[in-house]
Amino acid sequence: MTRIRKIALEEHYMAPGFERYSKGFLQHIAPAVQAELSRRLTDFGELRLAEMDRAGIDVTVLSQTGPSVQAETNLSDAIGLARQNNDFLAAQIAGHPTRFAAFATLPMQDPKAAADELERAVVQLGFKGSLVNGHTQGRYYDDPAYDLFWERMQALGVPMYLHPIDMPAIPPAFAGHPELHGAAWGWGVETATHALRLLFGGVFDRFPRLKLILGHMGEGLPFLRWRFDSRFAAYPHGIRLQRAPSEYIGSNIVITTSGVCSSPALVAAIEEMGAEAVMFSVDYPYESTAIAADFIERAPLDERTRALVCHGNAERLLGLAPR
Template sequence: MNRTPKIALEEHFCAPGFDAYSAPYTRALPAEFVAKLDARLTDFDDQRLAEMDAGNIEYVVLSQTMPGVQAEADRDTAVRRARENNEFLVGRVSRHPQRFGAFAHVAMQDPNAAAKELERTVVEHGFKGAMINGHTLGRYYEGGAFDVFWERAQALGVPIYLHPNAFSHAPALLEGMPVLQGAAWGWGVETAGHALRLLFGGVFDRFPRLTLLLGHMGEALPYQRWRIDSRFAAYPSGIKLARKPSEYIGSNILITTSGVCSAPALLGAIGELGAQAVLFSVDYPYESTAEACNFIEDAPLDDRTRAQVCHGNARRLFKLGSPEDLALLQF
């Protein structure tokens, strides 16, 4: 029985024309599976809401499925299409404002434009932050050129969700092993590494109020905190940080349960980070809404902690208020 109200944060859609960006990731999949996936990604009114109702998911924050404009080679096209994506989402969210929120799609090919689009969508349309689908054509975001974007996110007080992308060039270790290059392993490694580049690149020291969200139970980073501290203390490689690396993971870096329905993993993450740093998510439509909801209901948590993970932390982070307040949201 799904008795606990839930808010979910890694819940994908696909805007018209954006399936072309996803084609390199889906062409190896069975056609019937892709057709079902496409139907779920483009549905906003029927199956999506029915599954939310069945799992007692009150509210989801929608985001463009990967890779979106992170795979666009032309900068101006990326900026234009990101805005088009966001305007499409405004229209879809407006049909169910009490159930849907939105993460902006931004073109990191142009950090200034990305910062402006983030601000526009947050201020004009009430977007809840942005989801970035990993690197942009092999470029990561710890350098000073991206500070304008991180500064704007901090000033607006909205989180940035860093979602996986495939490696731009597969490491030799993964060559010839497509199964390891994708979601089963490689994407998580890439995203964890990206988050660590931001951390060791000093982004959280320059912007100490910045919040980054990582899915998939934190891409395994919660379980590496001690090891990272230990080896960084021994081999800092000339890098100086204001705090131990582990102290950023759980404060600046929060995690969601998307795509990981494992009670031991959940308990380990809570043990490492504290329940205040863990937020429920599904990873719709790539994972089962029913399985994710049943997992969190059955996890060996006390009722207070379960409520905190399922919806309390999200209400605090996104300033959503009480369940009654959600029914009054306008978009």
């Protein structure tokens, strides 16, 4: 069958030496599945390209799988390893420059170091933005110290993909239920909350051109826009925003479909946020490329909207030339 052209934005790899950071969540995966994931994460050739071809994915934006350097406690190591990781990724992309693009790994332990590495990755290596695996040892990026970073990111005109990570501490409500801690629930709660901290912390008011990407159909945020407006108006707690909370979700905050292959959820997200705020993704290799491709091609969308979601929005956001 002829596939519609697609660009995928949440597609992971593993750089040498970064395996130690992922042991926390990989330990819960069966050994055989873990071995297959490792094979796919470390491949930058025929295995990955063949899967892309079968699904009609023209360009994949690669990012280091989590938690990456966000888990590093030593600042100098985090800075050096982020640079090392980005140089490694640039070398892989050089082998297939029309098929692969990149999101940078950033040492968010230090706002200036993160800003400098983002600028180097974008200006010198040609990266399209960054993917950051959530908080860094419990430090969230609404902290005013990060305004230096956000100012540089806005000036560069590139997005950040805010990817899930474990919560800094397990809430009492999760006690005795390890199934709630990670990808099934806790990661989405953690990431959505981090995004809301940025929103209510005024980051998007101070830097109105910022673009934050959330995966997994927006970690649930698109479906609560009305309630955010209603309850924030009732209980503002002294916070003043330039716009209603819902207006940031769809403008400053955009989303991908990664890991949520549900047509009703997709249609609802588009209805809430607009067709230009939703982009296709897979979450490779943790989700099925074939299922994601079939889902987006069969979803009840008009062809203009399908083209925007599959590739048009990503082309505009990342500065990728249409083909």
